[in-house]
Amino acid sequence: xxxxxxxxxxxxxxxxxxxxxxxxxxxxxxxxxxxxxxxxxxxxxxxxxxxxxxxxxxxxxxxxxxxxxxxxxxxxxxxxxxxxxxxxxxxxxxxxxxxxxxxxxxxxxxxxxxxxxxxxxxxxxxxxxxxxxxxxxxxxxxxxxxxxxxxxxxxxxxxxxxxxxxxxxxxxxxxxxxxxxxxxxxxxxxxxxxxxxxxxxxxxxxxxxxxxxxxxxxxxxxxxxxxxxxxxxxxxxxxxxxxxxxxxxxxxxxxxxxxxxxxxxxxxxxxxxxxxxxxxxxxxxxxxxxxxxxxxxxxxxxxxxxxxxxxxxxxxxxxxxxxxxxxxxxxxxxxxxxxxxxxxxxxxxxxxxxxxxxxxxxxxxxxxxxxxxxxxxxxxxxxxxxxx
Numbered sequence: 001x002x003x004x005x006x007x008x009x010x011x012x013x014x015x016x017x018x019x020x021x022x023x024x025x026x027x028x029x030x031x032x033x034x035x036x037x038x039x040x041x042x043x044x045x046x047x048x049x050x051x052x053x054x055x056x057x058x059x060x061x062x063x064x065x066x067x068x069x070x071x072x073x074x075x076x077x078x079x080x081x082x083x084x085x086x087x088x089x090x091x092x093x094x095x096x097x098x099x100x101x102x103x104x105x106x107x108x109x110x111x112x113x114x115x116x117x118x119x120x121x122x123x124x125x126x127x128x129x130x131x132x133x134x135x136x137x138x139x140x141x142x143x144x145x146x147x148x149x150x151x152x153x154x155x156x157x158x159x160x161x162x163x164x165x166x167x168x169x170x171x172x173x174x175x176x177x178x179x180x181x182x183x184x185x186x187x188x189x190x191x192x193x194x195x196x197x198x199x200x201x202x203x204x205x206x207x208x209x210x211x212x213x214x215x216x217x218x219x220x221x222x223x224x225x226x227x228x229x230x231x232x233x234x235x236x237x238x239x240x241x242x243x244x245x246x247x248x249x250x251x252x253x254x255x256x257x258x259x260x261x262x263x264x265x266x267x268x269x270x271x272x273x274x275x276x277x278x279x280x281x282x283x284x285x286x287x288x289x290x291x292x293x294x295x296x297x298x299x300x301x302x303x304x305x306x307x308x309x310x311x312x313x314x315x316x317x318x319x320x321x322x323x324x325x326x327x328x329x330x331x332x333x334x335x336x337x338x339x340x341x342x343x344x345x346x347x348x349x350x351x352x353x354x355x356x357x358x359x360x361x362x363x364x365x366x367x368x369x370x371x372x373x374x375x376x377x378x379x380x381x382x383x384x385x386x387x388x
Contacts, residue, residue, distance in 0.1 A: 002117050003027045003045065007037040007063065008052040008079065013102070017050060020109065034063040041067065046074060048116040053080040053087065061094065068095030073123045075116040079104065139172070139179055140323045141316030145308040149176070156303050157183035162255070164240075164300045165278040167307030170357030173278040176307055177236045186274055189233030192226050196247075197239035204247040206263050209254075215264020227260045227271050234274045240300070241281035241292060252296045275300065310352040310359060318344045320356065324363040337367055342376035350383055 004026050006017045014030040021028045029044065031037035035057055041049075049067065053060035064076050075097035080087060088099040097116050100108055139150065156163060157180045165173045174193075181191045199207050206216075210225030226235060237243070243251070254260050255275065259268040277300045286292035310317070321339060329336045339347075352358050362383045370378045 001025065001027050002047040003029070004113070005037060005040065005046045005049045006030045007032075007034065007049065007055070007060070009033055009055045010052075013052070013079075013104075017104070017109070020106065021113065024110065024113070026113070034058040034060065037063060038066055041071065041074075047120050048113060049074060049076045051076055051078055053078055053091075054082065061091070064091065064094055064096055073120065075119050077112050077116055138323070139175055140320050141313060142319070143313040143315045145313045146316060149305070149307065152305055153179050154183065156180065156305070158185055160185075160274050162275045162300055162302040163277070163305055164283075164297075164303070165276065165305050165307060166283075167278075167280065168309050168355055169280050170355035171307040171309055172356050173280075173307050174236070174238060176305060177238075177276045177278060180276060181234050181236075184234065184274070186233050190230050191234050191236065192230035193236045193238060194226050195238045197242040201244040201247070204244060205250060208247065209250060209260045209262055211263035212265045215262075219264065223262075225260065225262065227254060227273055228269060230273045231271045232273075234276060237275065237277040239279060240277040241279035241283055241286055245291075245293065248293045248296050252293060252299060255296075255299045310355045314348045317348050317359065320359055321347055321363055324360045325367060328360075328364045328367050332367065334367060335372070337370070337372055337374060339374045340376065343374045343379050346376040346379035347383070 004021055006014055006021070006028060008014045008017070008030075009032055011032070014032065018028045018030055029040060029046070031040055033055055034051075037049075037051070051060045051063055051067075055063075060078055060080075064078060067074055067076050072095070076095070077098045077100060078088075078091040078096045079100055079102060081102035091099050097119060098112050100112055139146065153176065163177075163180060165176050167173050177193075178191075181187060194208065196204065206219075206223060206225070208225050208227055210223045210228055211219050213219055213222045237251070250260075254271065254273075257268075258272065259270050261268055283292050283297050283301075287294045287297060310320075318339075321344065325337060325339070328334075347359070347362075354361070362379075366374050366378055366382050369382060
């Protein structure tokens with residue numbers, strides 16, 4: 001049940017708001033001045049605050065500032081009997097969620113309450129999702145190859161240079177792209193991912209550059225492409241080696257001209273996008289075969305970053321196994337399991353042709369099927385691709 005704090009020096013208004021909000025099934029706490037309110041907030045957790053502006057001792061604006069400083073996610077709705085546009089603007093600038101005037105309109109109060117509580121809920125959900133995304137994209141390991149990789153990322157990330165990330169399937173190329181983005185000057189702008197291998201060749205141009213309504217049979221409305229969506233931010237072209245030659249030509253034009261043209265249009269649209277690309281293919285060999293444009297390769301390959309295979313960093317396997325164990329147990333709602341030392345040694349003996357992705361799958365398999373402590377025998381049984 002949502003909990004609301006009402007701050008007003010007039011008893012009648014406090015009681016009226018309390019009655020109305022409790023009728024709507026909210027839990028309501030009241031305070032007659034700002035000092036008492038700030039003490040209450042230190043002791044109890046609230047989802048929404050209604051705060052009068054004109055009060056003795058400290059006024060509502062000062063209360064708002066202190067609440068916004070110490071509890072930035074707590075929505076505060078300001079109330080005033082002497083409201084004007086300047087006052088409302090000042091409150092919003094200082095962090096108020098909304099502003100309502102006395103006498104308080106019942107419908108306005110209820111709408112304000114619902115919106116404020118929904119806002120708080122969305123903020124919390126966003127934080128949880130960001131935490132999950134961040135946790136799932138950590139670079140784990142302290143081996144020499146990983147230290148070199150981290151150093152390269154830290155040097156390259158703050159620039160606007162294009163990056164070509166290479167490595168075998170399952171080595172974590174997407175994690176590297178994410179790390180580059182999070183440490184970049186564009187980290188607050190969009191990060192748009194495109195899996196070039198997953199999009200049919202006849203649709204890749206529409207996906208990347210968008211299309212106009214009626215430009216082809218199924219184009220029933222205008223579509224904004226990935227490059228346009230990423231304007232001001234970063235686009236990650238995963239599996240770039242699988243992109244059609246036709247799409248490669250258009251991507252090359254974007255990199256050269258910094259403009260895109262939607263399918264079915266002759267109008268150029270300027271875009272400001274940083275490009276990361278990744279592939280598990282040897283693009284030099286693909287160029288020899290005629291499957292990849294050499295000029296596009298050189299445009300993308302400003303900063304080459306190679307992600308080592310897991311067999312090249314076996315010392316990181318225990319750390320990775322523990323990391324995946326924590327994540328998977330949390331996701332599955334299973335009590336945290338432990339690995340015996342001989343289990344870790346057994347994991348280090350495998351070649352891991354599927355790299356980190358294969359290791360994660362094996363760890364998840366053992367968490368689900370093994371007892372509380374995972375042994376070397378468990379590894380021998382469940383690390384095999386066909387263990388049944």
